[in-house]
Amino acid sequence: MDATIIGVIGSGLATGKVYAEAVDVGRLVAQGGAMVLTGGLGGVMEAACKGAKEAGGTTIGVLPGFDVQDANRFVDIPIVTGLNHARNIIIARTSHVLIAVGGEYGTLSEIAFALKLGKTVISLGSWDLGDRIKKAGSPEEAVTMAFKSLD
Amino acid sequence: MDATIIGVIGSGLATGKVYAEAVDVGRLVAQGGAMVLTGGLGGVMEAACKGAKEAGGTTIGVLPGFDVQDANRFVDIPIVTGLNHARNIIIARTSHVLIAVGGEYGTLSEIAFALKLGKTVISLGSWDLGDRIKKAGSPEEAVTMAFKSLD
Amino acid sequence: MDATIIGVIGSGLATGKVYAEAVDVGRLVAQGGAMVLTGGLGGVMEAACKGAKEAGGTTIGVLPGFDVQDANRFVDIPIVTGLNHARNIIIARTSHVLIAVGGEYGTLSEIAFALKLGKTVISLGSWDLGDRIKKAGSPEEAVTMAFKSLD
Amino acid sequence: MDATIIGVIGSGLATGKVYAEAVDVGRLVAQGGAMVLTGGLGGVMEAACKGAKEAGGTTIGVLPGFDVQDANRFVDIPIVTGLNHARNIIIARTSHVLIAVGGEYGTLSEIAFALKLGKTVISLGSWDLGDRIKKAGSPEEAVTMAFKSLD
Numbered sequence: 001m002d003a004t005i006i007g008v009i010g011s012g013l014a015t016g017k018v019y020a021e022a023v024d025v026g027r028l029v030a031q032g033g034a035m036v037l038t039g040g041l042g043g044v045m046e047a048a049c050k051g052a053k054e055a056g057g058t059t060i061g062v063l064p065g066f067d068v069q070d071a072n073r074f075v076d077i078p079i080v081t082g083l084n085h086a087r088n089i090i091i092a093r094t095s096h097v098l099i100a101v102g103g104e105y106g107t108l109s110e111i112a113f114a115l116k117l118g119k120t121v122i123s124l125g126s127w128d129l130g131d132r133i134k135k136a137g138s139p140e141e142a143v144t145m146a147f148k149s150l151d
Numbered sequence: 152m153d154a155t156i157i158g159v160i161g162s163g164l165a166t167g168k169v170y171a172e173a174v175d176v177g178r179l180v181a182q183g184g185a186m187v188l189t190g191g192l193g194g195v196m197e198a199a200c201k202g203a204k205e206a207g208g209t210t211i212g213v214l215p216g217f218d219v220q221d222a223n224r225f226v227d228i229p230i231v232t233g234l235n236h237a238r239n240i241i242i243a244r245t246s247h248v249l250i251a252v253g254g255e256y257g258t259l260s261e262i263a264f265a266l267k268l269g270k271t272v273i274s275l276g277s278w279d280l281g282d283r284i285k286k287a288g289s290p291e292e293a294v295t296m297a298f299k300s301l302d
Numbered sequence: 303m304d305a306t307i308i309g310v311i312g313s314g315l316a317t318g319k320v321y322a323e324a325v326d327v328g329r330l331v332a333q334g335g336a337m338v339l340t341g342g343l344g345g346v347m348e349a350a351c352k353g354a355k356e357a358g359g360t361t362i363g364v365l366p367g368f369d370v371q372d373a374n375r376f377v378d379i380p381i382v383t384g385l386n387h388a389r390n391i392i393i394a395r396t397s398h399v400l401i402a403v404g405g406e407y408g409t410l411s412e413i414a415f416a417l418k419l420g421k422t423v424i425s426l427g428s429w430d431l432g433d434r435i436k437k438a439g440s441p442e443e444a445v446t447m448a449f450k451s452l453d
Numbered sequence: 454m455d456a457t458i459i460g461v462i463g464s465g466l467a468t469g470k471v472y473a474e475a476v477d478v479g480r481l482v483a484q485g486g487a488m489v490l491t492g493g494l495g496g497v498m499e500a501a502c503k504g505a506k507e508a509g510g511t512t513i514g515v516l517p518g519f520d521v522q523d524a525n526r527f528v529d530i531p532i533v534t535g536l537n538h539a540r541n542i543i544i545a546r547t548s549h550v551l552i553a554v555g556g557e558y559g560t561l562s563e564i565a566f567a568l569k570l571g572k573t574v575i576s577l578g579s580w581d582l583g584d585r586i587k588k589a590g591s592p593e594e595a596v597t598m599a600f601k602s603l604d
Contacts, residue, residue, distance in 0.1 A: 003529070035530075060530060066386070066546065076456070077488075077513060077530055080546040084368070084384045085264055086237045093519065093533040109263035113236055116256035154378070186379075211379060217395065217537070227305070228337075228362060228379055231395040233537045235519070244368065244382040387566055388539045407569035414562035415538055 004034035005060070006146055007095025009110045010044025010103040010126065018102040021124060022047035023054075024139035025099055030057025032147050037095050039064065039087065040071045040078060044101045049074030062090050089113050097146045100126035100133075120149040155185035156211070157297055158246025160261045161195025161254040161277065169253040172275060173198035174205075175290035176250055181208025183298050188246050190215065190238065191222045191229060195252045200225030213241050240264050248297045251277035251284075271300040306336035307362070308448055309397025311412045312346025312405040312428065320404040323426060324349035325356075326441035327401055332359025334449050339397050341366065341389065342373045342380060346403045351376030364392050391415050399448045402428035402435075422451040457487035458513070459599055460548025462563045463497025463556040463579065471555040474577060475500035476507075477592035478552055483510025485600050490548050492517065492540070493524045493531060497554045502527030515543050542566050550599045553579035553586075573602040 006029045010022060026036050026048035036052040038045035040061020049059040053074045061075035064087045071078040081087040088106060092098065092113035097120045100107055107126060114121050115132055123133045124142045134149075136142035157180045161173060177187050177199035187203040189196035191212020200210040204225045212226035215238045222229040232238040239257060243249065243264035248271045251258055258277060265272050266283055274284045275293045285300075287293035308331045312324060328338050328350035338354040340347035342363020351361040355376045363377035366389045373380040383389040390408060394400065394415035399422045402409055409428060416423050417434055425435045426444045436451075438444035459482045463475060479489050479501035489505040491498035493514020502512040506527045514528035517540045524531040534540040541559060545551065545566035550573045553560055560579060567574050568585055576586045577595045587602075589595035 060532075062532070068547075078547070079513075079515070079532055079543065081543050082386045082546050083237070083388055083543075084240075084386075085267065086234070086240045086385055086388075088240075089235075089237045090532065090534050090536075093535050094521075094531070105263045105267035109260045109267065112256045112260035112263055116236065116260065211381075213381070219396075229396070230362075230364070230381055230392065232392050233395050234392075234539055235535045235537075237536055237539075241381065241383050241385075244384050245370075245380070385539070386542075387569065388536070388542045390542075391537075391539045407565045411562045411565035411569065414558045414565055418538065418558035418562065 004150060005037050005094060005096050006034045007037045007091055007098040007110075008044065008048035008101065009038065009091065009098055009107050010101040011107065012039070012041045012043040012045060014043035014047065014102055018044065018125065019047045021139050022101045023051035025101060025124065025143055026051025026057070027055045028139060028143040029146070030055035032143060034147070035060060037062065037091065039091060040075050042072055044103070046072035046074060048101075060094075062087050062094070085109065092117055092119065095119065097149050098122070099124060099142050099146055102126055120146070122146055155301060156188050156245060156247050157185045158188045158242055158249040158261075159195065159199035159252065160189065160242065160249055160258050161252040162258065163190070163192045163194040163196060165194035165198065165253055169195065169276065170198045172290050173252045174202035176252060176275065176293055177202025177208070178206045179290060179294040180297070181206035183294060185298070186211060188213065188242065190242060191226050193223055195254070197223035197225060199252070211245075213238050213245070236260065243268055243270065246270065248300050249273070250275060250293050250297055253277055271297070273297055306452060307339050307396060307398050308336045309339045309393055309400040309412075310346065310350035310403065311341065311393065311400055311409050312403040313409065314341070314343045314345040314347060316345035316349065316404055320346065320427065321349045323441050324403045325353035327403060327426065327445060328353025328359070329357045330441055330445035331448070332357035334445060336449070337362060339364065339393065341393060342377050344374055346405070348374035348376060350403075362396075364389050364396070387411065394419055394421065397421065399451050400424070401426060401444050401448055404428055422448070424448055457603060458490050458547060458549050459487045460490045460544055460551040460563075461497065461501035461554065462492065462544065462551055462560050463554040464560065465492070465494045465496040465498060467496035467500065467555055471497065471578065472500045474592050475554045476504035478554060478577065478596055479504025479510070480508045481592060481596035482599070483508035485596060487600070488513060490515065490544065492544060493528050495525055497556070499525035499527060501554070513547075515540050515547070538562065545570055545572065548572065550602050551575070552577060552595050552599055555579055573599070575599055
């Protein structure tokens with residue numbers, strides 16, 4: 001119960017640079033000793049889990065659908081909610097701090113919930129909501145900011 | 152099942168001008184023949200229901216808590232979810248179109264869900280998300296835009 | 303907010319005698335002045351809504367899926383949850399008292415939730431859980447018991 | 454994603470023999486190489502997690518409330534849902550097979566959901582639903598039946 005859980009959120013369709021950045025975020029979170037929590041699907045979710053596993057970390061996937069087979073292959077702990085988008089609030093609640101890598105409307109709903117709950121959200125090329133969100137320029141900076149927010 | 156349902160979303164703490172605008176929105180929605188759906192609590196939610204009842208309309212309140220007594224006194228149909236913020240997705244799904252009057256992070260989560268679902272969101276002094284949201288300058292304009300989006 | 307809401311629960315596949323009994327239950331609930339709340343789909347849910355509409359009542363359907371088109375044609379107020387079976391707790395919470403007409407495992411989950419919440423559940427040929435549930439021998443008896451429990 | 458997850462469900466107030474049996478169930482599940490999933494609170498939930506940790510296993514707690522501090526101290530992976538009783542469906546969906554140790558209405562809702570989803574439920578002094586549930590006479594038998602059902 002003492003483990004730190006860092007949420008990594010973003011588009012399920014991300015590729016290229018965004019995917020690579022999310023891999024880096026996942027790896028750095030795991031190297032820092034925290035678990036990575038995502039929505040369990042593809043794109044940024046898969047990338048963050050992949051990075052975490054490369055560093056020997058533990059990954060949690062809070063799935064929207066009915067089937068554990070929806071989880072990407074880097075998820076250690078698949079939570080099958082069947083709640084569709086409503087699972088986004090679980091991601092916000094369970095994460096101690098969140099890093100948003102890119103992202104569309106689903107990510108925006110998670111950011112909104114996290115801010116509503118008073119949690120820190122760090123944006124790596126994600127939604128710009130003024131000074132409500134901390135902006136990071138690189139995966140390294142994002143993860144450093146995330147851990148620092150928990151001190 | 153043929154009735155139009157228009158969601159009116161915004162802060163539960165709104166007073167003054169924002170409250171008055173939400174009353175106008177609720178009244179105009181009811182006068183246009185649609186039901187008003189809100190989160191059932193105070194502030195903008197109460198105001199929109201109050202306006203709708205003044206015009207003889209029907210109001211639905213999708214409550215976050217465990218007790219029907221949480222509903223403001225202008226709610227005709229109280230839906231008691233016990234799901235806390237997760238009830239926001241029900242508001243987005245059940246509304247055919249949404250009008251956001253002011254609003255904070257909870258409202259932002261509803262806007263995000265509605266846009267994710269491909270629904271029209273009209274802002275009356277609410278979040279500015281560029282051209283993803285239609286901006287209205289008055290309750291009259293907001294309600295006109297809402298009905299027009301459903302044609 | 304003062305209207306009484308009576309939940310009618312049961313299988314979505316019911317036909318014949320069970321369907322006919324649910325029509326009677328819905329009609330009697332509406333004649334008694336209460337709204338009928340169901341899960342909005344077919345079988346017992348459709349039958350109860352049909353009966354209520356024959357008596358000029360109001361019907362609420364708390365749908366599990368993503369589409370208002372899932373609602374049977376006798377639903378006045380369709381609530382679109384997208385929560386699949388998790389919507390069953392909303393049915394238990396929103397109903398002031400519940401009448402179970404036949405039913406399978408989904409109905410059992412609703413009965414369990416309702417009993418957990420301390421609500422009265424009346425069985426018309428539904429699950430036998432000893433004296434935790436009141437047993438009725440006819441639609442008339444079931445609806446009479448339901449209204450009496452609310453006195 | 455390949456790990457087996459076995460749900461252990463039952464009353465949050467269990468003590469004495471029921472608590473001791475749940476400790477045994479948790480330990481045997483962990484010794485068998487599966488993760489233990491519970492609702493994360495006290496009673497049977499705590500006992501099963503305690504047993505699993507004694508055997509070096511991993512425990513998941515799907516919490517109903519808003520605060521990770523609600524989790525018993527034997528939970529490794531706390532999932533904070535904020536969904537109250539609606540989190541019961543997540544327990545049913547995420548578990549590959551469920552063992553019910555005693556239990557009241559909340560447990561009954563989880564059993565109903567699990568059966569609805571076609572999953573095996575093993576009762577150790579829990580609800581009697583005829584031959585729909587497999588009955589075990591001891592923790593050893595219950596866990597053996599659970600693993601066998603997954604072959």
